[in-house]
Amino acid sequence: MxxxxxxxxxxxxxxxxxxxxxxxxxxxxxxxxxxxxxxxxxxxxxxxxxxxxxxxxxxxxxxxxxxxxxxxxxxVRPMTPGRRAALDRAMTARRTCPNCLTDAGYCIPISLGMCVTCAYPEGTDSR
Ligand SMILES: [Zn+2]
Incomplete structure (x- = not known):
């Protein structure tokens, strides 16, 4: 030693x-x-x-x-089931269109305030 x-x-x-x-x-x-x-x-x-x-x-x-x-x-970042569920709910809320109340599958654009289908019911081709 x-x-x-x-x-x-x-x-x-x-x-x-x-x-x-x-x-x-x-x-x-x-x-x-x-x-x-x-x-x-x-x-x-x-x-x-x-x-x-x-x-x-x-x-x-x-x-x-x-x-x-x-x-x-x-x-470092505890991801408890409760936190995961809250996160999922928040994400679902952001994806749900307030107009047709369906899960658009993507986050509703803030600028539209609704899903693209509701914002442009005629489709994007009709101008
Ligand atoms: Zn919609």
Missing amino acids: SPTFGKCYDPTGARYGIPTYPWRLAPDGLATRRQLRAQGLRPGGQPVAAQIMRRNCRRGGVQVAYLYPLTGAKP
Whole structure:
């Protein structure tokens, strides 16, 4: 174990207050905010569980990244059945013609305010 490794390795948190691991040696079940993001997750409001530390001798400092438990992570954009249903209803409303009350199969143009068939009952050829 190198001296640098030893300074960064504090799994009990005795030295740094929270469990600290060397860079790239984080235990399973923990992920940085960036790693969570790559999986479409975000910290679910739980406190930082640990940190990973990298000493950069040339720059004379240390870099630290906080680790969050994967078990409490939440999806970035939760798509619940309720939200999906609301979205579907909104889309159906936008597709339904207020004149003939049928689903036009496309979003009703705001400029017409009704489906194209109602707006031009004679068809587009009769000018
Ligand atoms: Zn219509």
